[in-house]
Amino acid sequence: MKDTAYFKNWQQLKQHRDGLRGKTLKDLFAGDKERFGKMSIALPGILVDFSKNFANDDTLAILASLASEAGVETARNEMLRGGKINSTESRAVLHTALRAPKGKAVNVDGKNVVTDVHTVLDAMRKFTDAVRDGKWRGQSGDEITDIVNIGIGGSSLGPQLVTHALAPFHHKRLTAHFVANVEASDLARTLAKLSPETTLFIVASKTFTTAETMQNAHIARDWLLTHYKDEAAVAKHFVAASTNTEAVEKFGIAPDNMFPFWDWVGGRYSVWSAIGLSVMLMIGADKFAEFLAGAHEMDEHFKTAPIEQNIPALMALLGVWYRNFMDYPAYAVIPYNACLGRLSAFLQQLDMESNGKGVTREGQPVTTPTGPMVFGEPGTDSQHSFFQWLHQGTSTVPVDFIAAVKTPYGNRDQQTMLLANMFAQSEALMTGKENKAEPHRNFLGNRPSTTILLDELTPRTLGMLLAMNEHKVFVQGLIWGINSFDQWGVELGKVLAKTLESEIKAGKPGAHDGSTLGLLEYISRKKI
Numbered sequence: 001m002k003d004t005a006y007f008k009n010w011q012q013l014k015q016h017r018d019g020l021r022g023k024t025l026k027d028l029f030a031g032d033k034e035r036f037g038k039m040s041i042a043l044p045g046i047l048v049d050f051s052k053n054f055a056n057d058d059t060l061a062i063l064a065s066l067a068s069e070a071g072v073e074t075a076r077n078e079m080l081r082g083g084k085i086n087s088t089e090s091r092a093v094l095h096t097a098l099r100a101p102k103g104k105a106v107n108v109d110g111k112n113v114v115t116d117v118h119t120v121l122d123a124m125r126k127f128t129d130a131v132r133d134g135k136w137r138g139q140s141g142d143e144i145t146d147i148v149n150i151g152i153g154g155s156s157l158g159p160q161l162v163t164h165a166l167a168p169f170h171h172k173r174l175t176a177h178f179v180a181n182v183e184a185s186d187l188a189r190t191l192a193k194l195s196p197e198t199t200l201f202i203v204a205s206k207t208f209t210t211a212e213t214m215q216n217a218h219i220a221r222d223w224l225l226t227h228y229k230d231e232a233a234v235a236k237h238f239v240a241a242s243t244n245t246e247a248v249e250k251f252g253i254a255p256d257n258m259f260p261f262w263d264w265v266g267g268r269y270s271v272w273s274a275i276g277l278s279v280m281l282m283i284g285a286d287k288f289a290e291f292l293a294g295a296h297e298m299d300e301h302f303k304t305a306p307i308e309q310n311i312p313a314l315m316a317l318l319g320v321w322y323r324n325f326m327d328y329p330a331y332a333v334i335p336y337n338a339c340l341g342r343l344s345a346f347l348q349q350l351d352m353e354s355n356g357k358g359v360t361r362e363g364q365p366v367t368t369p370t371g372p373m374v375f376g377e378p379g380t381d382s383q384h385s386f387f388q389w390l391h392q393g394t395s396t397v398p399v400d401f402i403a404a405v406k407t408p409y410g411n412r413d414q415q416t417m418l419l420a421n422m423f424a425q426s427e428a429l430m431t432g433k434e435n436k437a438e439p440h441r442n443f444l445g446n447r448p449s450t451t452i453l454l455d456e457l458t459p460r461t462l463g464m465l466l467a468m469n470e471h472k473v474f475v476q477g478l479i480w481g482i483n484s485f486d487q488w489g490v491e492l493g494k495v496l497a498k499t500l501e502s503e504i505k506a507g508k509p510g511a512h513d514g515s516t517l518g519l520l521e522y523i524s525r526k527k528i
């Protein structure tokens with residue numbers, strides 16, 4: 001592939017940026033009365049307002065041509081048809097097949113994977129119905145009241161986010177818990193609240209080898225068996241979501257209690273698969289189907305809408321514009337909804353694990369900056385923490401503001417105040433306020449943002465929101481020429497941790513740098 005920086009449109013964007021110098025967002029609005037209408041896109045149940053972004057018609061036209069020059073449409077079709085676009089692992093990338101309706105065909109190595117997807121969804125439905133209806137009972141005959149998802153990264157963040165986001169739809173008897181960290185308090189504090197008779201553990205791990213997850217799963221198993229002293233209890237209290245049947249069986253979970261998925265599902269794209277079991281247990285199979293259907297609607301939009309009207313593509317292109325032409329190193333995600341409290345953590349993995357890469361698909365060093373840093377916390381809380389920095393700090397950071405127009409929690413005054421605050425922030429960031437007499441009260445403004453309004457936060461609109469971000473990240477990776485679907489950058493630390501763990505256990509440090517040796521010596525004196 002051609003080096004990104006040598007794209008014709010890349011050069012054109014540089015000239016275009018230089019031509020825009022001196023213009024402000026306010027100028028762009030003043031010069032185009034139709035701007036909101038032209039730069040916002042509505043799909044049923046969702047509105048995305050791009051108009052507070054630093055772009056005019058020409059910017060969007062050149063960015064759209066850049067997408068074509070980078071082969072976005074061709075690569076998108078290749079992904080959707082099951083091509084092995086994850087080149088370093090020789091795998092297809094088919095999270096879209098996880099939300100394809102029954103009857104659709106997507107083939108990998110001559111096999112229609114959509115059939116397998118629905119077989120597993122049906123098994124998940126059967127199991128979750130049994131738990132929710134009280135037919136699935138624990139070893140002592142009690143109904144399940146607590147579900148503990150033991151998993152990390154994509155095997156935790158997606159289920160956590162979606163479960164929290166859809167709290168109004170939860171089954172009244174059930175509570176979900178998520179244990180990810182190997183730091184002991186995460187599991188210990190969770191177990192302290194639970195009773196073995198009524199707890200169901202889901203060991204969620206694509207590989208079933210992730211060190212933290214396996215460690216926690218074994219401790220949870222010991223906790224259960226300390227109570228029951230009978231291995232048979234494991235079958236009633238443990239299930240797994242994984243691609244690794246052999247390791248699941250070795251752990252002691254029967255094949256009947258394993259919900260499989262496939263190597264073409266990336267960890268950070270796996271909430272739509274069996275990894276979403278905790279979500280299905282909490283909201284029920286019908287609502288989970290709505291979640292998948294929402295994502296599928298977004299897949300269809302991504303597949304069919306022209307780039308200029310394509311929400312994920314526009315999000316991606318504006319991100320490239322900011323990262324590569326405006327030198328903005330980061331973006332913030334601010335959901336004005338406590339239920340979306342884990343959204344920025346989820347997007348951090350999605351974006352930063354996908355596009356935090358320094359070599360191209362051909363193995364050459366990239367010549368342009370790639371994925372930005374992602375951060376955020378819900379508003380209005382974050383207005384009282386880091387918004388000072390967004391308004392008056394020396395870096396410009398584009399913001400995605402996200403809210404639901406209606407709330408099921410019913411207090412209209414709170415909701416009005418909430419939305420007013422969100423609009424106030426994006427307006428303040430854009431328009432600023434000059435104060436020459438008191439420079440500390442001066443707001444430079446001209447800080448861009450995108451506003452995403454969901455009519456309501458439902459399984460369907462949440463599915464749309466997440467799929468939109470997945471496709472955005474994909475398009476950006478294509479433009480930067482990187483593989484968004486591997487994560488080799490996490491390997492080195494894992495290998496070193498294993499070595500260090502055995503050295504600490506043996507009390508014999510190996511060859512390390514002076515700092516690491518000093519730290520090893522310190523903990524050996526203090527005793528773990």
Ligand code: F6P
Pocket residue numbers: 152153154155204205206207208209210213267268353487490
């Ligand atoms: O270490 C990174 C990672 O591989 C993520 O990509 C993944 O989501 C997470 O670990 C968990 O992996 P697994 O589901 O195999 O336990």
